[in-house]
Amino acid sequence: MRRALQILCWLFAAMFFFQETWALELEDNDYKLIDQSEGIAAGSISGDDHNFWQKAGQKQAELEHQWDFFESKDVNEIFDHVVCRLWKQVHSDLPPPAVKIIKDPLPNAFVYPNGACFVTTGLLTCIFNEDQLAMILAHEMVHYVQKHALGVNGHFTTPHISNEGFGAGKDSGKGKGLSEARIDTYRLEAEYKADIQGLNMMLSAGYCISEAISLLDYFIRLGSGAGFEQMMAVSLISYEKRKENLINMLEKQSESKTCNDMSQSGELFRKAIAPVLLSNARSALRRGLYPLADKNGLEYLSLRPLDPNGHFVLGEVRRLSASQGSINDALIFYKNAIDLNRQFAPAYKALGIVYMKSGQKKLAKTYFETYLSLEPHDNDCEFIKGYISLCGN
Numbered sequence: 001m002r003r004a005l006q007i008l009c010w011l012f013a014a015m016f017f018f019q020e021t022w023a024l025e026l027e028d029n030d031y032k033l034i035d036q037s038e039g040i041a042a043g044s045i046s047g048d049d050h051n052f053w054q055k056a057g058q059k060q061a062e063l064e065h066q067w068d069f070f071e072s073k074d075v076n077e078i079f080d081h082v083v084c085r086l087w088k089q090v091h092s093d094l095p096p097p098a099v100k101i102i103k104d105p106l107p108n109a110f111v112y113p114n115g116a117c118f119v120t121t122g123l124l125t126c127i128f129n130e131d132q133l134a135m136i137l138a139h140e141m142v143h144y145v146q147k148h149a150l151g152v153n154g155h156f157t158t159p160h161i162s163n164e165g166f167g168a169g170k171d172s173g174k175g176k177g178l179s180e181a182r183i184d185t186y187r188l189e190a191e192y193k194a195d196i197q198g199l200n201m202m203l204s205a206g207y208c209i210s211e212a213i214s215l216l217d218y219f220i221r222l223g224s225g226a227g228f229e230q231m232m233a234v235s236l237i238s239y240e241k242r243k244e245n246l247i248n249m250l251e252k253q254s255e256s257k258t259c260n261d262m263s264q265s266g267e268l269f270r271k272a273i274a275p276v277l278l279s280n281a282r283s284a285l286r287r288g289l290y291p292l293a294d295k296n297g298l299e300y301l302s303l304r305p306l307d308p309n310g311h312f313v314l315g316e317v318r319r320l321s322a323s324q325g326s327i328n329d330a331l332i333f334y335k336n337a338i339d340l341n342r343q344f345a346p347a348y349k350a351l352g353i354v355y356m357k358s359g360q361k362k363l364a365k366t367y368f369e370t371y372l373s374l375e376p377h378d379n380d381c382e383f384i385k386g387y388i389s390l391c392g393n
Contacts, residue, residue: 131211138198308337
């Protein structure tokens with residue numbers, strides 16, 4: 001799934017750049033957002049573009065069956081509010097984008113030609129207030145409204161796009177295929193320009209546009225940590241360049257909203273998206289990304305200290321990292337989860353496993369039996385029964 005997601009996002013980011021479709025104009029060194037979507041309804045696109053549109057929809061439907069989506073009424077309401085506020089600044093007959101959240105620790109966001117927009121839980125854990133979320137969504141809205149994917153598809157001849165329509169085809173001769181270098185150029189140019197237009201949209205909606213700089217700063221700081229290349233979809237160099245471009249624009253703009261209240265609003269925002277932190281900790285745990293799982297789990301626990309799920313996830317991080325010190329910490333987290341909820345079955349099973357592996361079979365049997373009493377029909381029951389038989393009387 002992750003590979004498919006990366007390939008898909010890479011190609012769409014590549015296709016977003018097409019000079020003739022950009023609605024960005026520079027007049028007296030001021031950037032201006034202009035809508036060019038009028039007259040580009042699906043029924044009026046060319047044959048090749050229509051085929052591309054269909055392939056995009058088919059691939060989207062195919063991948064949606066593979067993706068695991070995060071669902072939360074409260075988080076969905078935050079997204080609906082931001083989309084509505086930004087979309088009021090767009091003069092278009094297009095329907096507003098529909099946003100879904102994918103459970104994936106890879107920080108990413110992308111949009112399809114039909115306005116289906118996807119944001120990963122990994123990206124949401126990097127966002128600290130509504131204004132930064134507005135930057136992400138405004139950026140994707142620019143790609144959607146300006147029809148950049150369709151524009152690039154019309155600019156290049158059909159051989160430039162693989163038969164599937166979602167891979168960077170190998171160069172097979174002059175005029176065929178898009179080299180990785182060219183794709184990277186298009187992607188970066190698209191990101192720079194969508195940033196600038198997105199900032200204009202944020203400004204019109206009354207958001208604190210300097211928070212866009214804060215978000216890029218966060219990614220740049222993240223870049224100094226181990227494993228950054230594996231986690232991020234865009235290089236550190238591109239973030240530096242994007243930050244430079246936005247700073248240049250901000251020097252020409254005056255904020256329409258004071259940012260003095262960002263600390264308080266940021267705290268409220270993080271509390272509201274706390275379930276995303278827990279979800280991402282679980283996703284990172286499944287992929288063996290223990291430092292990320294620990295980071296998200298600890299923040300979740302700071303926001304919701306009485307939720308046994310947070311304690312359990314942190315126990316799992318320590319158990320699976322397997323050092324003796326972390327095993328002892330794991331026992332503490334598991335027991336905390338049980339203290340908070342005596343019916344929290346996963347913690348009993350985990351304690352049984354830890355004690356079994358350490359040779360404390362009597363204790364292990366007690367916890368395994370309690371687990372079975374709480375979850376008599378769980379898929380792991382036969383596995384746990386086998387453990388109990390090894391514990392003896």
